Amino acid sequence: MHQVAQLITRDNEPKIVVLSALSGTTNTLVSIGDALAKGDKEKAKQIIDQLEGHYHAFILSLLLKDATRDKANKIISEHFEFLNIITRISFNEALNKDILAQGELMSTKLFSLYLEEQGIKHALIPALEFMSIDANDEPQVPVIRQKLMPVLDANKEVGLFITQGYICRNSKGEVDNLKRGGSDYTASLVAAAANCTVCEIWTDIDGMHNNDPRVVEKTVPVEQLSFEEAAELAYFGAKILHPTCIWPAQLEKVPVKLLNTMQPEAAGTVITQEAGSVGVKAIAAKDGIIAINIKSSRMLLAYGFLRKIFEVFEKYRTPIDMITTSEVAVSVTIDNDQFLATIIKELEPFGTVEVDKEQSIVSIVGNDIAQTQDILSKLFDALKPVPVRMVSYGGSKHNVSLLIPSGEKQHTLKLLNKGLFGLN
Numbered sequence: 517m518h519q520v521a522q523l524i525t526r527d528n529e530p531k532i533v534v535l536s537a538l539s540g541t542t543n544t545l546v547s548i549g550d551a552l553a554k555g556d557k558e559k560a561k562q563i564i565d566q567l568e569g570h571y572h573a574f575i576l577s578l579l580l581k582d583a584t585r586d587k588a589n590k591i592i593s594e595h596f597e598f599l600n601i602i603t604r605i606s607f608n609e610a611l612n613k614d615i616l617a618q619g620e621l622m623s624t625k626l627f628s629l630y631l632e633e634q635g636i637k638h639a640l641i642p643a644l645e646f647m648s649i650d651a652n653d654e655p656q657v658p659v660i661r662q663k664l665m666p667v668l669d670a671n672k673e674v675g676l677f678i679t680q681g682y683i684c685r686n687s688k689g690e691v692d693n694l695k696r697g698g699s700d701y702t703a704s705l706v707a708a709a710a711n712c713t714v715c716e717i718w719t720d721i722d723g724m725h726n727n728d729p730r731v732v733e734k735t736v737p738v739e740q741l742s743f744e745e746a747a748e749l750a751y752f753g754a755k756i757l758h759p760t761c762i763w764p765a766q767l768e769k770v771p772v773k774l775l776n777t778m779q780p781e782a783a784g785t786v787i788t789q790e791a792g793s794v795g796v797k798a799i800a801a802k803d804g805i806i807a808i809n810i811k812s813s814r815m816l817l818a819y820g821f822l823r824k825i826f827e828v829f830e831k832y833r834t835p836i837d838m839i840t841t842s843e844v845a846v847s848v849t850i851d852n853d854q855f856l857a858t859i860i861k862e863l864e865p866f867g868t869v870e871v872d873k874e875q876s877i878v879s880i881v882g883n884d885i886a887q888t889q890d891i892l893s894k895l896f897d898a899l900k901p902v903p904v905r906m907v908s909y910g911g912s913k914h915n916v917s918l919l920i921p922s923g924e925k926q927h928t929l930k931l932l933n934k935g936l937f938g939l940n
């Protein structure tokens with residue numbers, strides 16, 4: 517927070533600062549909800565007390581003056597009082613959402629106190645007044661804009677706004693959220709709604725890397741990506757960005773910058789409308805994929821087969837990520853196994869169904885991959901030792917996707933790092 521305060525006061529440009537919860541807090545709040553859902557009030561109480569201790573210690577290192585420390589301790593005590601009350605009443609999903617909202621509510625209030633202590637003029641604007649999702653749990657930029665603009669106008673002279681990421685109201689007016697990691701999404705929605713000149717996402721890595729730094733030793737930040745490329749990478753596993761957070765910025769053509777809080781001078785990654793350079797830019801991998809193969813002898817010269825299959829997935833609201841077909845069979849992948857058993861049952865009348873679990877999608881993303889001559893040969897050369905289960909290519913100009921057993925992921929990412937980027 518000390519660092520963030522410096523970052524946001526480096527220039528006098530008006531800005532809206534979207535804060536997430538303190539590291540680890542939302543995970544802890546999830547475990548409080550889990551304990552309560554199981555009826556384990558003892559355990560919930562124990563986790564709450566531990567978290568409260570963490571916050572009171574945090575205040576000591578964040579703030580200097582006794583007066584602001586007192587204010588902060590009082591605010592934090594109120595939030596924990598609320599959590600403690602929840603352990604005593606009957607638990608439900610709406611209350612769980614209230615629990616999950618505490619992290620961002622506390623972080624923004626503490627940060628606001630720190631700014632106050634430093635004499636930095638600002639306005640804390642409650643996200644619950646303008647961030648909303650509709651009956652399908654989707655945020656709508658025009659709706660957010662309509663509620664946000666009056667809030668900004670009311671504080672015109674300030675120019676520095678602090679608000680909560682992640683939390684919002686749903687169509688019933690209850691406290692809800694944009695799903696885990698949703699603060700990026702808030703930032704992008706706010707940037708689109710307020711027509712900002714740029715949406716900066718400050719994390720702890722210097723941009724989107726060309727490969728997964730947790731798996732491969734040598735990776736480099738990618739300078740520039742198009743919105744499509746970035747969306748593809750985020751969706752297929754690049755942890756730095758929330759997968760849904762691209763579309764609002766893209767909608768209003770607001771450039772997105774991925775920057776490193778710990779190394780503010782590093783260039784990071786810029787995401788814009790244009791792709792910039794041609795060729796492969798990055799690789800990402802997504803685990804927990806299930807491949808389903810449906811083989812029908814009747815598919816030969818048949819029409820309507822694919823529709824029937826897709827309808828089953830649609831019925832269970834299970835998105836398909838990858839698809840490949842041959843004349844008699846189709847393979848699809850899903851990452852949500854909630855309805856797997858039922859889906860398989862309903863597919864069985866159409867043919868022989870086979871399921872492979874523990875698969876990973878490796879996605880090779882770039883611009884005009886199809887037009888860039890030797891990419892495919894380099895790719896398959898590098899992949900010689902890997903048992904590739906599916907290949908998807910040609911669906912977009914930005915992407916080649918491979919399905920491999922998860923056990924082969926590390927090996928595959930390393931081979932591609934060398935084969936496509938010449939990095940070891």
Ligand code: ASP
Pocket residue numbers: 536537542543619681682695696697698699700
């Ligand atoms: N605090 C929320 C979470 O941990 C939102 C975020 O970090 O972006 O999921």
Ligand code: MG
Pocket residue numbers: 536537697699
């Ligand atoms: Mg976070």
